[in-house]
Every structure is written in C-alpha cells, then in structure tokens.
Amino acid sequence: MSPDPSSRLEARGLTLGYDGRAVVEDLTLAVPDGRITTVIGPNGCGKSTLLRGLGRLLRPMAGTVTLDGVPLSRLSTRRVAQLLAVLPQSHTAPEGLTVADLVSRGRHPRQRWYQQFSRADENAVRRALEATGVAEFADTPVDELSGGQSQRAWISLTLVQDTDILLLDEPTTYLDLAHQVEILELVHRLNRELGRTVVMVLHDISLAARFSDHLVAMDAGRVVAQGSPGEVVTEELLERVFGLRARIVPEPTSGRPHVIPLSRTAVG
Secondary structure: OOOOOOOOEEEEEEEEEEOOEEEEEEEEEEEOOOOEEEEEOOOOOOHHHHHHHHOOOOOOOEEEEEEOOEEHHHOOHHHHHHHEEEEOOOOOOOOOOEHHHHHHHHHHHHOOOOOOOOHHHHHHHHHHHHHOOOHHHOOOEHHHOOHHHHHHHHHHHHHOOOOOEEEEEOOOOOOOHHHHHHHHHHHHHHHHHHOOEEEEEOOOHHHHHHHOOEEEEEEOOEEEEEEOHHHHOOHHHHHHHHOEEEEEEEOOOOOOEEEEEEEEOOOO
C-alpha cells in the first residue's frame, strides 16, 4: 500500500497484543492530518490497544507504525514524545502535586540535561493552562480538582509537549454528560484553533459522531468501517458490530447522526 499523502501517522499490517495473544490483527490505517479521528467499537475490540500501538506504548507483534514515513521503532523515546503526545485511559498524580507542576512535566522531552526549566518552558505551561481553561488552578493540587477540571489538567499535560498529534484514550471516562461535552468541546477547539491532529477513543457513538471528522469502527481487532460520521454510523453497522437495534436521527444542532437505542440483539 502506498502512503496516504494527507496522513503523517499510519499503521500498516499492524498486529498488537499481550503475552503472545493478538488483540489487533493485520490492521492498516491512515490518520487524516489536522482532523479529529475517533475510534469506536464494542468493549474488548482493541480500541485502546490500537491507540497504545500508535503511541509506541506497545511494541507491535507484526507490522509497523510510521510517522512521516519513518517507523516509530527507529525513533528515540525523546523524539517520539516531541512528535506525538499520549493521554492514557488511566492516570494518577502524586499526592499534593499542583496543576502547574503536573503540566510542567510535559516539557521534559523539550529539555536537555544542561538546560533546566527555561522562560520558554514557563510560557508553554502558561499557554497550555490558558488553552484548557485551568490557569486559575495552577497552584491547586490535582487531587483537589473536580473530574472535569482534572481531565482538563491532564489534557494540558499533553498539549504542553507542543506536538502536532494528540492521542487521547477515552478522555471522557468517569465524567457526567455535561463534563463529557465540555471536554469534547475543548478537544474540538484545540483541533480547530491550534490545528492539532487528534485521535481518540470514545464509547458514546452519538458524541463521537458529533465531535469527529473521521470515524473508525472496530470489531474483533479489525477495522470494519471508516469514513465520515454519516458514512459509518448506520443502523446496519450498529446491529452488526454492537448487537444493537437502533434508529439514527439527525442531531438537532449539527445534523450529525444521533443514536436512539431500541433493543439489544444477539450477535454472531
């Protein structure tokens, strides 16, 4: 397969797994530059595993992940962290660590052993806190923040790395609906205003359709559909992949597909 000229980050024949057991198999994917791509699929289908592979947090069993045509395996850890930032599904901060101290750790890939925290680093931290709306909590311990505030702080940590690509694994996990929308509006703004390419994993299909430019539907470790939300979110796909009978209606504000569940059906 020839490279997609509009994609810097690609997976080719990618197989990923744990303890010798494949979870993602022979997957090929080109991430559209400058857009928001969201991976959807049932539990256990390999969504988070794929994101870990794209971020070089998991070594491929076969195939490659390339960035600008270069396999990630050939790049140093520091260089990878300068090119893409990853927000894992689970993250914890040491007790008492302030928001500013947390975010400042994202500057480590940009520093050298002979250069401590600089004015440029301070400015980068300030910009990241302002972009995510948590500047007022700079001196607040992370463990004292609300769920939505905490997630904004962690997104600041990825943003301060000054990478063009953000990989976000379920950034709305454990948040109520209002905070889910708040976080996704933030991600949308970071993409539109700062031009960051975003790849994220979401469970809520309606929210994924509303806030994404490109959807990738997975099942059993493979891509079964990809394209615009209108192309991917169909009643047939929901029944085939999720075992869910549903109706698709236009979301009132955007016209994007909105899922109305009807009943669970047998799969297989």
